[in-house]
Amino acid sequence: MNPSAWSIAQIRAGLLQREFSAYEVAAAALATVEDCDSTIHAFLELTPQLALKAAAALDARLAAGEELPLLAAVPIAFKDNMNFEGTHTTCASRMLADYISPFTASCIAKTLAAGALPLGKLNMDEFAFGSSTETSFFGCTHNPWDIQRVPGGSSGGSAAAVAAGLATVTLGSDTGGSIRQPAALCGVVGFKPTYGFVSRYGVVAFASSLDQVGPFARSVADAATTLDAIVGHDPLDCMSQDCMIDFTASAKRGAAGGVDGMRIGVVRSFMEAEGVSDEVLTALEEAIAHLAGLGATIVEVELPNAKAALSAYYVIGPCEAFSNLSRFDSIRYGYCDPNSRNLDELYELGRAHGFGAETRRRIMLGSYLLSSRAYSTYYYPAQQVRTLITQDFQQAFEQVDALITPTSPRTAFRFGEIADPVSMYLSDIFTIPINIAGNGGMSLPVGPGKTSGLPVGVQIIGPQFRDENIFVVAAALEACYPDIARIAPVDGRVTESCYPDIARIAPAAPTAPTAPTAPTASTDPTVPTKPLNGRGGV
Numbered sequence: 001m002n003p004s005a006w007s008i009a010q011i012r013a014g015l016l017q018r019e020f021s022a023y024e025v026a027a028a029a030l031a032t033v034e035d036c037d038s039t040i041h042a043f044l045e046l047t048p049q050l051a052l053k054a055a056a057a058l059d060a061r062l063a064a065g066e067e068l069p070l071l072a073a074v075p076i077a078f079k080d081n082m083n084f085e086g087t088h089t090t091c092a093s094r095m096l097a098d099y100i101s102p103f104t105a106s107c108i109a110k111t112l113a114a115g116a117l118p119l120g121k122l123n124m125d126e127f128a129f130g131s132s133t134e135t136s137f138f139g140c141t142h143n144p145w146d147i148q149r150v151p152g153g154s155s156g157g158s159a160a161a162v163a164a165g166l167a168t169v170t171l172g173s174d175t176g177g178s179i180r181q182p183a184a185l186c187g188v189v190g191f192k193p194t195y196g197f198v199s200r201y202g203v204v205a206f207a208s209s210l211d212q213v214g215p216f217a218r219s220v221a222d223a224a225t226t227l228d229a230i231v232g233h234d235p236l237d238c239m240s241q242d243c244m245i246d247f248t249a250s251a252k253r254g255a256a257g258g259v260d261g262m263r264i265g266v267v268r269s270f271m272e273a274e275g276v277s278d279e280v281l282t283a284l285e286e287a288i289a290h291l292a293g294l295g296a297t298i299v300e301v302e303l304p305n306a307k308a309a310l311s312a313y314y315v316i317g318p319c320e321a322f323s324n325l326s327r328f329d330s331i332r333y334g335y336c337d338p339n340s341r342n343l344d345e346l347y348e349l350g351r352a353h354g355f356g357a358e359t360r361r362r363i364m365l366g367s368y369l370l371s372s373r374a375y376s377t378y379y380y381p382a383q384q385v386r387t388l389i390t391q392d393f394q395q396a397f398e399q400v401d402a403l404i405t406p407t408s409p410r411t412a413f414r415f416g417e418i419a420d421p422v423s424m425y426l427s428d429i430f431t432i433p434i435n436i437a438g439n440g441g442m443s444l445p446v447g448p449g450k451t452s453g454l455p456v457g458v459q460i461i462g463p464q465f466r467d468e469n470i471f472v473v474a475a476a477l478e479a480c481y482p483d484i485a486r487i488a489p490v491d492g493r494v495t496e497s498c499y500p501d502i503a504r505i506a507p508a509a510p511t512a513p514t515a516p517t518a519p520t521a522s523t524d525p526t527v528p529t530k531p532l533n534g535r536g537g538v
Helices: 008-016 022-040 048-063 106-113 156-163 180-186 220-230 247-255 278-293 306-327 343-354 357-369 372-396 421-428 432-437 468-478
Strands: 043-046 075-079 117-122 169-174 189-192 212-217 263-267 297-301 402-406 441-448 455-461
Touching: 008 220, 022 043, 022 048, 022 075, 022 117, 043 156, 048 117, 075 156, 106 117, 106 169, 106 220, 117 156, 156 169, 156 180, 156 212, 169 189, 169 220, 180 189, 180 441, 180 455, 189 220, 212 220, 220 247, 220 441, 220 468, 247 468, 263 278, 278 297, 278 402, 278 441, 278 455, 278 468, 306 357, 306 372, 306 421, 306 432, 343 357, 357 372, 372 432, 402 468, 441 468, 455 468
Parallel strands: 075 117, 075 169, 263 297, 263 402
Antiparallel strands: 043 117, 169 212, 189 212, 189 441, 402 455, 441 455
16 A cells, blocks of 8 residues: 555545545655655655644544544655654755754644645755756755666655655745756655745745745645645735635636636747747647647747846845845854864855755855945846846736746756756756746646656746636646556556546656665654654654
């Protein structure tokens, strides 16, 4: 039994019919991670005691005849930049390797209140700086479809865990595509809400004006249910917004043909952009044809300033990161170099050895861009470009209800294949404009590429605060791909599928290369785990 491979609806039905208990779900899900994550390395820390305690409480509520909450007994895991009281929150960095959270992020608290079972914390690029999860201090995560390739990033662990059937849903964060790009590379659904729909309280900040939390799932319906549980105003986050959207109802409307009569925009300049692979373009064109066949009107629109989004992002992002990372001074918390002989060395050696190369690169870039002589040349113009891009999207959505674009210019690449930082940054060329403008966006898997056989995703974008449009279009388009696979076998063990209308078993993966030691799990709440970096589990 692998409940992590089941849908939310199937878990709920099984609980109501007393086919299994929440405790059995938690124990089986933890055992699956123990058996399979040595190949993928999605998890940095397991939380068996917390999962089993939550399951026992849920079983008690069920026995008392109480109504089941939205995410009852759903195995879930969280990107390791989200604080979870009593667990390590490392941001996959040496700087925070021993940091234990004294509080819980609002997004995590809402999933727990909704009955989810917390399996643990997931690998990521260090401080979310990256597009491949290769910058993690604790070792890379492997793409479940081909473990010689990256899962994308920075939320690579979150995407890989869902694709490998190690969790039903996960949470990640998205600053420039860090949910959507790994979702595309791992063949799962990844959604970034409109900025402000989900509270950022308790999420370690990369760029505060760009960061947003969202779900990974294997279906649009599961992503919608998870989103219903975590959206809404939070008094602890002044940027959070009320959200009156019923995402589950929107997904059902889409699956029932709700796209008929909608106007879907196509950005021709995105399709003609340099570096986009033929198989990605082919998949996008097929998706557009499906939507047209469902009754949608396809309209070409222009985003004339979107070509400047990457440049603006790599000014705004590093500047905000430089500010946010200044708190890691090796005194209040953070890595403290044992060779420090005075206060200056404490600062210098702690940050030099506590941060990885990509983090140091962005700190240095942000420091320069915010200097008195560079600010007016780079930072202020970048904010002006941001306004222009936002206006472009607003004008486009006066003509259409949603946009469809590629998510990533290519399928998953091999480890070490992209060594140049600038080339790596281009992985997010289609996702970054959405963060700049603050709109919502989803990557939806549309099957394997014709050449590589690896997952390809298309991106669906909606107007600000009208994210229901995205779910209507995505659910309608998902129904056009009944045969695509979304659960990869791990170590040759095929995971059973709970989606009877969709075949979701991938071809066998090749033998894994030598990888860092992965976490282990225990179904006994009194037995601690020994995760990757030697920390104890909770």
